Amino acid sequence: MIPIYRPYLTKENLQYAHEALDSTWISSKGKYIGAAQEKLQEILGVKHVLLTNNGTSALHLVSRVIHRLYPGKRGLITGNNHYVAAWNAWEYESHFRLSTVDADSETWNMDLESLPEDHWATVISVVHNLGNIVDVPALKLKYPKAIIVEDACEAFGGLYGLRYAGTESFASALSFYGNKNITAGEGGAFLTNSDEAFNLVKRMWGQGQSSQRFIHSELGFNYRMTNIQAAILYGQLKDFPEIFERKQAIWVRYREQLKDWVEYQKWEMGTQHSLWMFGIRVPGGEYGIAEKFFKRQGVEIRPMFYPITKHGHYKKIRGVMKVAEDLSRECIILPSYPELTNKDQDYVIDTVKKYVEYI
Ligand SMILES: Cc1ncc(COP(=O)(O)O)c(C=O)c1O
Known part of the structure; x- marks a missing residue:
């Protein structure tokens, strides 16, 4: 059987994972966390990158941060034909009123022409279906009052203009699942150019810990990536x-x-x-x-x-x-x-x- 997908894992790109195992740094501390994060930042040219245990959690951090920073924006508009996680991440917050527009028969993405009139309360979640890139900078110009975010889980390597997909919206999520262009087995990343969003998300990602260890300032999650995942990712980024x-x-x-x-x-x-x-x-x-x-x-x-x-x-x-x-x-x-x-x-x-x- 010719399979639908098979990750590109070579002896060379897996060497870092073997090294991570040998080093005994197998949890969420270790040198590959920082190395993969920096490499991703350098490739994408985005201000902040936070590695996560999967794309769904990265996307949940996107919805969570919008909920926290823009509590008045409850209307969430997105496409109607995505992978299920693209909707679930918004439902986890029980705050957003999710509505969809039909797909476009040519791009197979959401039909941008049927997006409702711009409105102050709207968040638009762009999903690049199968990796077909929506022109986010153009959408930002058309809907200046909306908060635009990206589910770029299928979009790593895609471009709008000269910029990589996932780098021009308020915040976005990548997935490094085994069938993605680059993989960490399971894994993801939260991307943003906003310092405020990044600082908030970083706290929530690591159990809401305050500056004092074991004192937690808010409800958080454990969405950390392991050093082994990061080492696989590092090899993939090089390739x-x-x-x-x-x-x-x-x-x-x-x-x-x-x-x-x-x-x-x-x-x-x-x-x-x-x-x-x-x-x-x-x-x-x-x-x-x-x-x-x-x-x-x-x-x-x-x-x-x-x-x-x-x-x-x-x-x-x-x-x-x-x-x-x-x-x-x-x-x-x-x-x-x-x-x-x-x-x-x-x-x-x-x-x-x-x-x-x-x-
Ligand atoms: C559009 C989309 N959103 C979210 C996800 C969730 O990513 P993950 O499977 O890494 O949790 C995927 C993954 O496969 C996806 O294709």
């Missing part, structure tokens, strides 16, 4: 240019060879996709049929994220879901891991063509 280059080659081959057969996610002008996952849309297709078809051919695929109302705890959400439903029926996510060979990719491409002919 990031190579990982990205490999993914670029895969993207070019897919786009070139499937252009007359299927549709792709459209990129916003002036943005660069993070190349996390390669999705295709087959008009008239049916995901359930596709999954069985590809499985018989030995190719693992996955669906596009389902509309929010498919999930038990979000059935109450109202709003138009039409495009999100169409996308989850017709889209297929194909294998795109950095070590995918040309031979295996050619096989996947042939299987797509056979599927298109089949339906």
Whole structure:
């Protein structure tokens, strides 16, 4: 079976993890925490980076800090077809009134044209679906009174203009889960350019500890990353240019060879996709049929994220879901891991063509 994803773990990039284990610094202290944090800061050009145990906790810190710093802003607007954590992080705070707009049939991100009029009470959470980058600087100009944050968990390496995704909003979250462009096994990062947000988040991230050890000034969490995770991440960051280059080659081959057969996610002008996952849309297709078809051919695929109302705890959400439903029926996510060979990719491409002919 050709898998949907496989992390790029080499002997060279894992050497730091082995060293971290040998050093016995296996919890959340150790030299790789600072090293990975600095490297990430240097690559992204963002003022503050805080490593977390996963992307969900980084995103919870985003919602928590908005709740604390802007208590009057309770309306939370986001897309309706994301990975579930992108909504959950806001629900954890029981403060925000979550509402969604339908997806855009071309970008597969939230339809920016149907965002409501600017309003003082609004937070907009941008999710870069599959790594397709929303032009956040343009959105900031259009909605100057809204607080804009990013769930950049799928967006590491993507750009708006010359800036990396996740660096231009008030705060954002990255994920380093095993299937992400760079991984720490599990892991994440909170990013912000705001000193105030960073200082608050840093306290909440580490059990709300005050300057006096074991005296806690507020309710906090344990969202720390371990030194072992940070060491894996450090190795991955060093290999990031190579990982990205490999993914670029895969993207070019897919786009070139499937252009007359299927549709792709459209990129916003002036943005660069993070190349996390390669999705295709087959008009008239049916995901359930596709999954069985590809499985018989030995190719693992996955669906596009389902509309929010498919999930038990979000059935109450109202709003138009039409495009999100169409996308989850017709889209297929194909294998795109950095070590995918040309031979295996050619096989996947042939299987797509056979599927298109089949339906
Ligand atoms: C859009 C989005 N948000 C949040 C998350 C949560 O990240 P994690 O799995 O690291 O907790 C993910 C992860 O997979 C994601 O794709």
